[in-house]
Amino acid sequence: xxxxxxxxxxxxxxxxxxxxxxxxxxxxxxxxxxxxxxxxxxxxxxxxxxxxxxxTADEVIAALQKKDISLAKRRSEIxxxxxxRFDFLTTAKLVLKRHWRRLSKQQRKEFVEEFRLxxxxxxxxxLQRYQQQTVKILGQRxxxxxxxxxxxxxxxxxxxxxxxxxxxxxxxxxxRIIDVIIEGxxxxxxxxxxxAEVLSHGGPEELLRRLHEKNAATNARSEAGSTAGG
Amino acid sequence: MxxxxxxxxxxxxxxxxxxxxxxxxxxxxxxQGPDPWEPANRKVFSFxxxxxxWVMNPVADTWxxxxxxxxxxxxxxxxxNLNMPRVFVNDLLQARPKAAxxxxxxxxxxxxxxxxxxxxxxxxxxFPLDDSDFGQTLGVWGVPPGPYVTFxxxxxxxxxxxxxxxxxxxxxxxxxxVPGFWTLGASVVRVVNLRAEAxxxxxxxxxxxxxxYVFLRDAYLQYRAHKVDKRLxxxxxxxxxxxxxxxxxxxxxxxxxxxxxxxx
Numbered sequence: 001x002x003x004x005x006x007x008x009x010x011x012x013x014x015x016x017x018x019x020x021x022x023x024x025x026x027x028x029x030x031x032x033x034x035x036x037x038x039x040x041x042x043x044x045x046x047x048x049x050x051x052x053x054x055x056t057a058d059e060v061i062a063a064l065q066k067k068d069i070s071l072a073k074r075r076s077e078i079x080x081x082x083x084x085r086f087d088f089l090t091t092a093k094l095v096l097k098r099h100w101r102r103l104s105k106q107q108r109k110e111f112v113e114e115f116r117l118x119x120x121x122x123x124x125x126x127l128q129r130y131q132q133q134t135v136k137i138l139g140q141r142x143x144x145x146x147x148x149x150x151x152x153x154x155x156x157x158x159x160x161x162x163x164x165x166x167x168x169x170x171x172x173x174x175x176r177i178i179d180v181i182i183e184g185x186x187x188x189x190x191x192x193x194x195x196a197e198v199l200s201h202g203g204p205e206e207l208l209r210r211l212h213e214k215n216a217a218t219n220a221r222s223e224a225g226s227t228a229g230g
Numbered sequence: 231m232x233x234x235x236x237x238x239x240x241x242x243x244x245x246x247x248x249x250x251x252x253x254x255x256x257x258x259x260x261x262q263g264p265d266p267w268e269p270a271n272r273k274v275f276s277f278x279x280x281x282x283x284w285v286m287n288p289v290a291d292t293w294x295x296x297x298x299x300x301x302x303x304x305x306x307x308x309x310x311n312l313n314m315p316r317v318f319v320n321d322l323l324q325a326r327p328k329a330a331x332x333x334x335x336x337x338x339x340x341x342x343x344x345x346x347x348x349x350x351x352x353x354x355x356x357f358p359l360d361d362s363d364f365g366q367t368l369g370v371w372g373v374p375p376g377p378y379v380t381f382x383x384x385x386x387x388x389x390x391x392x393x394x395x396x397x398x399x400x401x402x403x404x405x406x407x408v409p410g411f412w413t414l415g416a417s418v419v420r421v422v423n424l425r426a427e428a429x430x431x432x433x434x435x436x437x438x439x440x441x442x443y444v445f446l447r448d449a450y451l452q453y454r455a456h457k458v459d460k461r462l463x464x465x466x467x468x469x470x471x472x473x474x475x476x477x478x479x480x481x482x483x484x485x486x487x488x489x490x491x492x493x494x
Contacts (some may be wrong), residue, residue, distance in 0.1 A: 092416045122438045161358055184456020185449050193448035
């Protein structure tokens, strides 16, 4: 990893788990062309995804700029935004792919919950490194599957010029993020590889146990951090 | 001086030969998944982790203590500026004459007005850093990535891009001219500087991932595949997307989550 390009370091090593976050840990400069909501006509409104990414960035910035609240409070506000914007059920299924069927109903429920906590906390942790970056929305593409990918680029800071794509899917009448792709590195793919490794050795029980452990550790750290950091 | 130049040059040739050998290996790579050498790779990986922890990390901490972040970033830009020749050559090899011309312009601008590359003035006026390398060139020509391999200290590679890396060093002129000691010195500075800049993120990624080895492997392989694919206008992306996001009629799409709406 030593000799990897600056971009790979800046982004990958660095940003991957952040990725979820990056929508978020970013200030938006470019105004949305259309803030039109999905309301109205029965046809699929593909203007919505772009507006949603814009709105998400705006919300996060607003949260980050509140100076008068504690770090922990801010963190939970941003986690709340993530929870609202991501379709964790779909992402969880995509990550597990065929393994999803191996899980019992109870395990699925547990998995989605742990996965959601895992993403949200990973995400919150990254914000401490928030820099004055901006996100530029470049455009979007309608995928064959019916999903929409919104292309953005980070401007400023050490991740300057890094391409971040958000893939959104329409489910239950709402466009929500199902994947974040940084310089071609898909979050879904990355988690899928990691989880497949655990599943192949220890099965669903082991995966759930490991996720739970991870979340507990992160929680403990963040509590220690918030008391120490004020 | 001439003698040392000769020596450096022959070293370059040696690297190129090694590169070609690796390309040949990549060609006959098996199709049994991207990481057939995982057990060996994991051993090297844990050595690298140890090296990172006991050597790189303290060095990076010191580096960060000595140099403020803006200085590190400027230094990083200056060192990246020196990569121009290989970026230029690879743009030519990929039949991108316009990009190659931009590389030259960029280099001229940054080397002069940008104070030897410390400031990225070219980037500010719309000529961002191009990142062409020989592994990518090989990919554009149709060479498959080959197996994943972890090298001591250097870290993750696939066979194709590892050979490409060797070739890139061979085609970086200043490594021929500058005596070996200084070449090595510059590489060490570059690595330490990159490592230092990424210090916190690396630590965070280690903590966050369920399996850091797999995390790195997947990120590296995806990153490299994308680098090639973006030169081919996303040709490979369709099949990847189908694998990742489904075609719309998978059974895990239908058979479903609890109906109590708890995951909404």
